[in-house]
Amino acid sequence: MAQTQPILITGGTGFIGSHTAVVLAEAGQPFVILDNLCNSSPKVLDRLARLNASPLEFVQADIRDSAALDALFARYNFAGVIHFAGLKAVGESVAQPLRYLENNVSGTINLLQAMDRAHVRRIVFSSSATVYGDPAVVPIPETAPLTATNPYGRSKLMCEDALRELHAADPRWHIAVLRYFNPVGAHDSGLLGEAPNGIPNNLMPYITQVALGQREYLQIFGNDYDTPDGTGVRDYLHVMDLAQGHLAALRALDTPKLLTVNLGTGQGVSVKDMVDTFARVNGVPIAHRFVARRPGDVAQCLADARQAKALLHWQTQHNLERMCADAWRWQSMNPQGFDTPL
Ligand code: NAD
Ligand code: WQD
Numbered sequence: 001m002a003q004t005q006p007i008l009i010t011g012g013t014g015f016i017g018s019h020t021a022v023v024l025a026e027a028g029q030p031f032v033i034l035d036n037l038c039n040s041s042p043k044v045l046d047r048l049a050r051l052n053a054s055p056l057e058f059v060q061a062d063i064r065d066s067a068a069l070d071a072l073f074a075r076y077n078f079a080g081v082i083h084f085a086g087l088k089a090v091g092e093s094v095a096q097p098l099r100y101l102e103n104n105v106s107g108t109i110n111l112l113q114a115m116d117r118a119h120v121r122r123i124v125f126s127s128s129a130t131v132y133g134d135p136a137v138v139p140i141p142e143t144a145p146l147t148a149t150n151p152y153g154r155s156k157l158m159c160e161d162a163l164r165e166l167h168a169a170d171p172r173w174h175i176a177v178l179r180y181f182n183p184v185g186a187h188d189s190g191l192l193g194e195a196p197n198g199i200p201n202n203l204m205p206y207i208t209q210v211a212l213g214q215r216e217y218l219q220i221f222g223n224d225y226d227t228p229d230g231t232g233v234r235d236y237l238h239v240m241d242l243a244q245g246h247l248a249a250l251r252a253l254d255t256p257k258l259l260t261v262n263l264g265t266g267q268g269v270s271v272k273d274m275v276d277t278f279a280r281v282n283g284v285p286i287a288h289r290f291v292a293r294r295p296g297d298v299a300q301c302l303a304d305a306r307q308a309k310a311l312l313h314w315q316t317q318h319n320l321e322r323m324c325a326d327a328w329r330w331q332s333m334n335p336q337g338f339d340t341p342l
Contacts, residue, residue, distance in 0.1 A: 006030040006056055006076050007250065008120075010063055010111065011084030013040035015194045016126070016180075018048060019187055020082060020243040025053035027247055032076060034069075035085065036062040039197065043338040047191040063107040066114060073118035080122030080174070080253065081115060082246050083108065086155070089201055090130075090296065093152035104155035109162060121256075122174040124249045125163060127156050129181045129235070129262070129301055138268070139235075139304035142179070142260050149296055160260075167258040174253035181235035181264030181303050183242045185323040186330030193330030194239075195337030203274060204236070204323075208331035211284040218286055220271050222293035227300060231271035235264035235302035238318035238326070248314035264303025265316045278324040 007024060011017045012033030018040075024031050025048075033045075033055040048054055056076075061068035063085045086104045087093070093100040108125075115121060132140050133147035148154035160177055167173050184204040186193030199215075200206040209215045223230040245263045252259060269277075275286045308314050318326075334340040 004030070005079035006032055008072070008076070008078050008081045009033050009055070009084065010081065011035055011086065012055065013037065013042065013044040013058075014084055016183060016239060016242060017082075017084040018044050018192050019239045020084070020246045021048055021055065022051050022053045022187060022192065023240070023243040023247050025051070029247070030056050032057045032059065032072070032078075034059045034061055034063070034072065036060060039087070041195065041338040044192070047338070050191055051187070051189060063111045064103070066110055069111065069114035070117065073114055073120060078118070078120045080120065080124070080250060081111070082124045082250070083111060084126050086126065088152065090150050090152045091201060093155070094150050097151035100151045100155050101158070105158045105162070108159045112162070112166060121170075121172050122253050123163070124176045124178060124246055124253070125159060127160055127177050127179045128153070129179050129264070129303065131157050131160065131179060132301070134298045135301060138300045139266055139302050140262065141304040142262055142307055164258065172256050173258070174256050175258045176249040176253055177258070177260040178245060178249060179260070179262045180242060181237055181262065181301065183239045184236045185238040185240065185318065185326040187240065188326050188329070190329045190333040191342065193327070193334065195334070203271060204327050207275065207278050207286055208327050210286050211278070211282065211328060212331055212335055214335070216287065218275065218288040219291045220275070220288050221291060221297060223290045224293075225299040227270055229270050229272045232297055233268040233270050233300040233302065235267060236269050236274070236320065236323060237263065237265050237316050238323050241316040241318055245308065245312065245314050248312040252312050259311055261308045261311055262303040262305060263308055263314075264305050266303050266305035268300060268302045269320060274320070277320050278328070281321045281324045282328045284328070
């Protein structure tokens with residue numbers, strides 16, 4: 001991959017995409033961002049500029065807009081695409097399945113068709129550990145059975161299937177399917193981080209909002225799981241490690257292939273561990289109450305991370321303490337998210 005050819009980042013103003021932009025910039029890899037801003041702020045671009053990670057161009061457009069994609073692919077000779085754009089709220093997907101399938105699946109197929117027309121056949125796709133459903137075995141290997149337990153998960157599985165069918169039909173494609181576990185943390189400058197709209201669905205942003213006093217207490221969903229302390233166990237990884245995983249995947253796609261890789265630490269952390277570590281590292285207690293299990297949650301979900309090491313030469317560098325410290329720096333410096341003047 002020639003260094004001078006840019007990469008297209010779809011969803012590049014979002015949580016993971018913006019951190020990946022910083023990693024690409026640090027590696028001297030130019031990029032363009034396309035995002036429709038349905039779940040991110042244009043102010044992310046000002047923060048990227050302060051981190052010397054500006055895109056060559058920011059295009060406010062939808063991945064379902066073929067004309068916008070064709071025009072963009074005509075303007076640049078892209079080396080490949082890192083495709084983050086998608087809707088990601090599990091509960092919302094249950095209420096609005098067609099919106100999720102249309103945005104995530106039709107959007108991805110539309111993007112792949114535009115790429116094919118432009119002869120850009122290298123893609124890194126954001127999949128999720130959600131495709132493993134309730135895993136029979138943990139740590140979960142990439143060969144585990146795949147299933148969907150909600151429309152969001154279904155959309156990821158359908159995109160994965162489309163990529164597998166595409167590669168089988170046309171082996172010229174370079175495809176990396178990355179199954180992320182639970183990304184948390186923030187850039188250590190405090191300039192970039194996760195800024196969910198409304199009440200956070202995910203654990204870490206909820207904890208940081210309790211720490212800030214924006215929410216009264218954390219509800220811990222279930223303390224009767226078959227886990228060491230009864231609370232749910234997950235594989236949390238620092239978003240900067242996850243971002244590095246995308247650069248590693250791009251590099252691994254030097255020849256046509258289909259890679260399917262878990263990105264996680266392989267270490268299980270319970271909700272209680274997370275609350276305790278956050279409080280200890282940051283010196284901020286997290287008020288919490290145990291409540292009923294959240295429907296659809298599994299007891300444990302953690303990665304078998306060996307393939308990432310073998311195929312991408314990638315492994316995580318940041319520990320749980322660092323994830324908690326960076327998440328809190330971001331939240332405390334930006335109580336209003338990207339609307340906070342800095
Ligand atoms: P995010 O919502 O912060 O970023 C996604 C970005 O995509 C947003 O900026 C949004 O505006 C944009 N977008 C959505 N639909 C679009 C469309 N049709 N056209 C153009 N832009 C569109 O989410 P994130 O946490 O950065 O996640 C990035 C990707 O990783 C998503 O595909 C998500 O499903 C996947 N993923 C996320 C997690 C997680 O826990 N955050 C875990 C596994 C997988
Ligand atoms: C983690 C743990 C909760 C909030 C989800 C999606 C998954 C992926 C990542 C995109 C669980 C507990 C949470 C709270 C709590 N996204 N919890 N109180 O559920 O592992 O994964 O995000 O692909 O598809 O399902 O992450 O952060 O929501 O929950 O007790 O207020 O924290 O029960 O054990 P999850 P999470």
